[in-house]
Amino acid sequence: MIFKNLFGYEAKRKRLLKQAHAGALRDFLSVPFPDEKQFFIDTPILSVDFETTGLNAKTDKLLSIGFVDLLANKIPLKTSYHQIVHSKGLLKSDNVTIHQITDSEKDQGEPLRVVVETLLKALTGKVMLVHFARIEREFLQQACIKLYGIAPVFPMIDTLMVAKRRLDARDVSYDPSSLRLSALRTQYQLPEHHAHNALNDAIATAELLMAQVNARQEPNKTNLADLLL
Amino acid sequence: MSNELADIRVFLKLIPPFDLLPDPLLDTVVKEISICYLRKQEDLPPDELSAETLFVLRKGALSYYSADNELLGMFSETDICTLYCHAQTSIDIRLCSNEDTLLYALPYPALQEILHDFPDVIAFFEHSAEQRLHKKMTRVNEAAIISSSLMNTPITHFYHTPVASIDHRSTIQEAAISMTEQGYSCLIILEEDNFIGIVTDKDIRRRCVAEGLSLKQPISDIITKNPTTIDVNSSAYDALMVMTGKHIHHLPVTNQGKLEGMLTVTDLMNYEGQHAVNLTSIIHKATTVNELAKISTMLPKLQIRMAKLGTTADHVGKSISAITMAFTIRLIEMAEKLLGPPPVPYAWLAAGSQARQEQLAHSDQDNALIISDDMKPEDQTWFFDLATFVSDGLAACGFIYCPGDIMATNQRWRQPQKIWHRYFDEWVNTPSSAALLNASIFFDLTTVYGDSSLLENVRYEMLEKTKRSTMFIAHLSKNALRLKPPLGFFRDFVLKHDGENKSVLDLKHNGIAPIVDLARIYALTEGISSTNTITRLQKAAGTRSLTKESAANLIAAYEFISMLRMQNQSMRMQNNKKPNNFLPPKALSKLEREHLKDAFKVIKTMQDVRQSSY
Numbered sequence: 020m021i022f023k024n025l026f027g028y029e030a031k032r033k034r035l036l037k038q039a040h041a042g043a044l045r046d047f048l049s050v051p052f053p054d055e056k057q058f059f060i061d062t063p064i065l066s067v068d069f070e071t072t073g074l075n076a077k078t079d080k081l082l083s084i085g086f087v088d089l090l091a092n093k094i095p096l097k098t099s100y101h102q103i104v105h106s107k108g109l110l111k112s113d114n115v116t117i118h119q120i121t122d123s124e125k126d127q128g129e130p131l132r133v134v135v136e137t138l139l140k141a142l143t144g145k146v147m148l149v150h151f152a153r154i155e156r157e158f159l160q161q162a163c164i165k166l167y168g169i170a171p172v173f174p175m176i177d178t179l180m181v182a183k184r185r186l187d188a189r190d191v192s193y194d195p196s197s198l199r200l201s202a203l204r205t206q207y208q209l210p211e212h213h214a215h216n217a218l219n220d221a222i223a224t225a226e227l228l229m230a231q232v233n234a235r236q237e238p239n240k241t242n243l244a245d246l247l248l
Numbered sequence: 249m250s251n252e253l254a255d256i257r258v259f260l261k262l263i264p265p266f267d268l269l270p271d272p273l274l275d276t277v278v279k280e281i282s283i284c285y286l287r288k289q290e291d292l293p294p295d296e297l298s299a300e301t302l303f304v305l306r307k308g309a310l311s312y313y314s315a316d317n318e319l320l321g322m323f324s325e326t327d328i329c330t331l332y333c334h335a336q337t338s339i340d341i342r343l344c345s346n347e348d349t350l351l352y353a354l355p356y357p358a359l360q361e362i363l364h365d366f367p368d369v370i371a372f373f374e375h376s377a378e379q380r381l382h383k384k385m386t387r388v389n390e391a392a393i394i395s396s397s398l399m400n401t402p403i404t405h406f407y408h409t410p411v412a413s414i415d416h417r418s419t420i421q422e423a424a425i426s427m428t429e430q431g432y433s434c435l436i437i438l439e440e441d442n443f444i445g446i447v448t449d450k451d452i453r454r455r456c457v458a459e460g461l462s463l464k465q466p467i468s469d470i471i472t473k474n475p476t477t478i479d480v481n482s483s484a485y486d487a488l489m490v491m492t493g494k495h496i497h498h499l500p501v502t503n504q505g506k507l508e509g510m511l512t513v514t515d516l517m518n519y520e521g522q523h524a525v526n527l528t529s530i531i532h533k534a535t536t537v538n539e540l541a542k543i544s545t546m547l548p549k550l551q552i553r554m555a556k557l558g559t560t561a562d563h564v565g566k567s568i569s570a571i572t573m574a575f576t577i578r579l580i581e582m583a584e585k586l587l588g589p590p591p592v593p594y595a596w597l598a599a600g601s602q603a604r605q606e607q608l609a610h611s612d613q614d615n616a617l618i619i620s621d622d623m624k625p626e627d628q629t630w631f632f633d634l635a636t637f638v639s640d641g642l643a644a645c646g647f648i649y650c651p652g653d654i655m656a657t658n659q660r661w662r663q664p665q666k667i668w669h670r671y672f673d674e675w676v677n678t679p680s681s682a683a684l685l686n687a688s689i690f691f692d693l694t695t696v697y698g699d700s701s702l703l704e705n706v707r708y709e710m711l712e713k714t715k716r717s718t719m720f721i722a723h724l725s726k727n728a729l730r731l732k733p734p735l736g737f738f739r740d741f742v743l744k745h746d747g748e749n750k751s752v753l754d755l756k757h758n759g760i761a762p763i764v765d766l767a768r769i770y771a772l773t774e775g776i777s778s779t780n781t782i783t784r785l786q787k788a789a790g791t792r793s794l795t796k797e798s799a800a801n802l803i804a805a806y807e808f809i810s811m812l813r814m815q816n817q818s819m820r821m822q823n824n825k826k827p828n829n830f831l832p833p834k835a836l837s838k839l840e841r842e843h844l845k846d847a848f849k850v851i852k853t854m855q856d857v858r859q860s861s862y
Contacts, residue, residue, distance in 0.1 A: 093353070094283035096253065209350065210307050213255045222283070226350060229285035233348060 031172040043136040044167040050144040052174050059241040064089040066148040066225035068217045076157035080106045082120050085217030089225040101218035103128035135162050150200045150224045152177040176246045178227045253278045263326050264839045265372040282353045286345040300356040303329040308349025315340040322738040330373050384843045385804040403487050407501045409509035411436045421463040434498045437471050443507040445471035477502045492528045492570040528574040537641045544645035548609040548821045555818035561810030565606040579641040580697045583634045591627040592620040595698035603694040604779045613647040614654045616661040618702045623664050672710040679723040692779045714772040728765035733848035737841050740834045756829035759809035762851050770794050805847035
């Protein structure tokens with residue numbers, strides 16, 4: 020099924036490529052996605068995290084984006100990127116306390132187009148890694164529809180789903196809160212991290228995936244297909 | 249929000265030497281990091297070894313092994329691994345994870361580039377254990393000089409010159425008039441312009457007036473001939489130690505053997521105020537053991553005060569040893585008053601740390617008696633009574649009885665000179681490791697009171713033999729290598745060679761004793777009569793036994809461990825806890841652990857040299 024799914028990704032990419040206008044999205048779609056038979060250790064991955072004003076991609080806003088590469092069991096911080104997105108309107112104060120982005124900072128942010136283009140460029144030819152895929156997938160698709168008129172496709176690894184699949188396979192009941200990023204990191208004895216900063220969370224997610232992959236079997240024997248959503 | 253990698257920067261900032269870097273530069277360093285993940289029981293990947301990399305452990309544990317699989321050390325959270333900063337130097341080292349490990353890898357050439365304005369930080373990564381230790385001890389010693397005024401101040405700051413003098417043919421009265429007129433408490437006695445002795449107002453009081461001697465007698469009748477002098481190049485502290493140890497208040501200063509000036513205890517005391525001299529002068533005035541016992545309670549306070557002042561362990565050891573000596577001398581004087589004059593000449597000896605001048609407050613008493621061969625069997629009682637009185641007195645003053653019974657009360661260690669000759673003959677000529685284990689303390693002996701020639705004779709003959717006896721040195725070496733320093737630290741534990749962890753570090757047995765043992769071996773091999781460890785190492789430096797460089801390394805290691813031990817003891821005493829030699833690694837800063845590890849490395853290197861040379 021996963022096999023078919025990936026086939027779906029590649030087929031959909033080619034189809035969308037024909038529709039896309041010249042520009043960032045077309046450039047992104049013109050490069051094939053990594054082969055699903057590839058080993059984890061050989062797969063270029065971009066760990067991504069968005070901070071948003073809420074869960075609804077249509078009504079809520081994208082506040083900031085953070086990402087970093089993960090390749091060959093290593094996270095080179097040189098590739099790290101963090102950007103606040105400029106948008107109109109005031110932020111709800113209860114959200115500000117979570118992501119700690121203030122209105123004045125937001126006003127100084129980059130326009131959505133610049134941030135999304137930077138992300139698409141970095142994501143080209145890579146698999147996107149997130150924790151809890153819905154947010155990043157929906158907000159990025161929504162942004163692309165707004166900017167380019169098309170919702171693109173991208174292969175994703177979700178550390179939450181990696182953990183959930185393992186728990187489901189063991190057929191035992193579990194507390195859903197144990198699937199939170201910080202809870203999973205604690206479970207794998209990873210150090211505490213400063214959550215709700217997009218780049219910190221992206222790094223934290225990448226570290227978690229390394230721990231998950233290494234805990235199961237040797238990373239040079241894990242197929243990408245085993246990890247993809 | 250201004251810095252999104254602040255988490256990692258904050259983490260690095262806690263680790264020396266990164267703490268020396270300003271935040272913006274640290275951010276640049278952070279950007280160079282690659283976060284790596286190693287699963288348990290995995291060797292570091294080969295591509296990491298080919299690149300020159302510095303690692304910082306974020307989480308987990310690593311061990312590293314030599315080519316023949318000997319455990320060399322371990323790393324845990326916040327440790328810096330510099331083994332692979334230079335690829336070619338570490339080919340033979342294997343690094344393996346003990347747990348799932350999160351590592352920060354920094355490309356070393358890039359790091360050097362970023363930190364080119366911070367040579368101290370680069371030096372920390374670059375330098376060998378020895379170099380780092382030297383640097384640390386240089387700083388400590390500098391701090392000691394600044395904080396303690398008397399130490400390392402040359403006596404040239406204190407002594408008077410020209411010296412008031414008088415011809416040896418002058419009468420006692422003429423001398424007294426001269427002293428009164430010039431306002432001096434002491435005169436130098438000259439014979440044909442040569443300095444032959446010294447007279448103090450105390451001498452006039454005790455040797456002339458009290459004895460009813462005529463004032464018309466020549467002054468030479470009551471002078472002290474060939475008094476103790478001090479070289480002009482000595483420090484004020486050395487002068488103080490001589491005065492305290494010998495109970496004198498006037499010290500002629502000589503320059504290449506010629507009289508240069510006069511130093512009095514008042515000169516020093518005015519300068520330093522309350523300290524060791526005060527204590528010894530009170531000790532000297534005490535008339536009962538009870539009084540002495542009361543004074544002895546000040547000893548820990550003195551040590552605490554000295555430690556606070558930043559005094560080096562070497563100087564604290566010398567001061568405490570000098571004070572112990574003063575207690576002993578006073579007790580012997582009391583005993584002689586009680587028992588009558590000694591039937592034959594003798595000397596009271598101190599062994600071990602007191603003899604090496606490395607004593608700290610609350611140590612046990614190690615002593616012995618060497619008696620003239622003229623001793624008759626019936627004299628035994630007198631010496632036994634002396635030993636009992638002094639030993640009990642010392643115990644009352646807080647110096648507990650020696651658990652190994654190395655005390656003058658033990659007949660075995662209360663013997664005429666000829667028996668001591670025989671003891672040393674046996675130890676040196678027909679050595680056995682077991683016998684030497686208990687006897688090594690007698691190779692650090694000093695005269696506290698009495699006829700010092702008794703011991704010096706024995707020592708001279710002993711050193712003539714030890715220089716030649718390779719068997720003896722071999723046995724001594726074997727014993728010395730029994731106590732090994734640990735490898736380092738792993739989390740809050742002490743890491744031993746077998747990979748075992750201990751929760752406390754035994755500073756005495758795992759740090760100080762191995763160096764003391766090595767220094768003794770060098771001294772006995774080279775015929776050096778000194779007993780103090782640092783002096784032994786200084787004198788052995790540049791001989792066949794010890795290179796100058798190795799001597800300097802050992803001294804730095806010794807000074808550092810001794811300093812930690814002294815501070816630890818002072819801290820415990822201040823908190824009303826019994827002082828001991830155990831230090832939990834938790835009490836050590838990150839930097840102190842690094843320096844200790846360096847010190848252990850120095851000891852291990854020198855032990856390995858010893859191992860291969862005997």
